[in-house]
Amino acid sequence: MRIDCHVHIVGTGTGGTGCWYRPKGLTRIGEPFLVKAVGLTTGDLHGPEFDQIYEQRLLEFVRGATLIDRALLLAHELPHREDGTPLPERSSLYVPNDYVLELARKHSEFLAAVSIHPARKDAMEELEKCLAGGAAALKCLPNVQGIDWNNRRYTGFLERMAEAGLPLLAHTGSERTMPVMDHALASPQVLKLPLEIGVTCIAAHAGTGMMLLDPDYLDAFVEMLAKYPNLYGDNSALAALNFRLRPSALRQLVAAEMEGRILHGSDLPxxxxxxxxxxFRMLPWRDYRTARVIANPLERDARLKQMLGFGEATFHGAAKVLRGA
Known part of the structure; x- marks a missing residue:
């Protein structure tokens, strides 16, 4: 079973999905490129049926791919203060847990990654509801949503995640598309307490940073891999025009000792x-040209990852890590 463990749901609320989209900063600038990546237009984005069109487009991509069997769809929580106050004005988008759980129930091609800020006053209740609803993972962006997972206040929440076998997929490294609450929370070290409690953690992007712009935490991630057997990374967004991937990083990520520790993710859209x-001479011209003409973006990303040297364990790894996969 080959799983893309990093696929974003975006919605505007059409059809009563509960989603909303209010782009800020670079999210607004990148909007035309994001919708184009899934074969849509800004007209579709602001149309009366966008959420349903996007759902069907993702379904077509998974069904039409030869290298991907299922996709993990990511909910998106609001930023919160430590006292549990939600901050919708600090977010560019919102995707409720009920929506991704519903999509996973409707389509066997989808798995649901819910998103819960542990400071929420109803965090434990929401966690139990999501576990009962079939959540495969919990997704967060610590630096964007203001989540310091090393805060001992969250011990009970993390213990329940560990008990239920619910992995934590956490953004690590650069973030330039959404407002950031705390840049210090970009390091994979934000996952130390969850790992020590026994939660399986996936450091999205493996801690990579945009060259010349942001700190790079790949070395910190690699050091943590040696200490925590329940830590994984994913290679999402590492075949994108974002300057995360460099030759030295690629050599580390595809090294034999990394086998089984890096999971495949696209970061669509x-x-x-x-x-x-x-x-940067990591890919021959012929391979670049071959991948460029692949219309299906999930297939193109997976093919690029193969060309870059990621092996079969990368594509099959999420099936062993995600809850219920």
Missing amino acids: VPSSGFLPWA
Whole structure:
């Protein structure tokens, strides 16, 4: 079973999905590129049926792919203060847990990653509801949503996650598309307490940072892998025009000792492209040209990851890590 463990749901609330989209900063600038990546237009985005169109488009991509069997769809929680106060004004989008759980019930091609800020006053109740609803993982962006997982206040929440076998998929490294609450929470070290409690953690993007712009935490991630057998990374957004991937990082990520510890993820609708890997001599021109003409973005990203040297364990790894997969 090959699973893309990092696929974003975006919605505007059409059809009563409960989603909303209020782009800020670079999210607004990147909007045309994001919708184009899934074969849509800004007209579709602001139309009366966007959420339903996007759902069907994702379903077509999974069904039409030869390298991907299922996709983990990500809910998106609001930022919160430590006292549990939600901060919708600090977010560019919102995707409720009920929506991704519903999509996973409707379509066997989908799995649901819910998103719960542990400071929420109803966090434990929401966690129990999501576990009962079939959640495969919990997704968060610590630096964007203001979640310091090393805060001992969250011990009970994390213990319940560990008991239920619910993995934590946490953004690590650069974030330039959404407002950031705390840049210090970009390091994979934010996952130390969950790992020590026994939660299986996936460091999205493996801690990579945009060259010349942001700190890079790949070395910290690699050091943590040696200490925590329940830590994994994913390679989402590493075939994109974002300057995360460099030759030295690729050599580390595809090394034999990394086998089984890096999971495949696309980060759709972030556009995948082999241009920068080719420009940095990580990808031959012929491979770049071959991948470029693949219309299905999930298939293109997976093919690029194969070309970059990620092996079968990367594609099959999430099936062993995600709850119920």
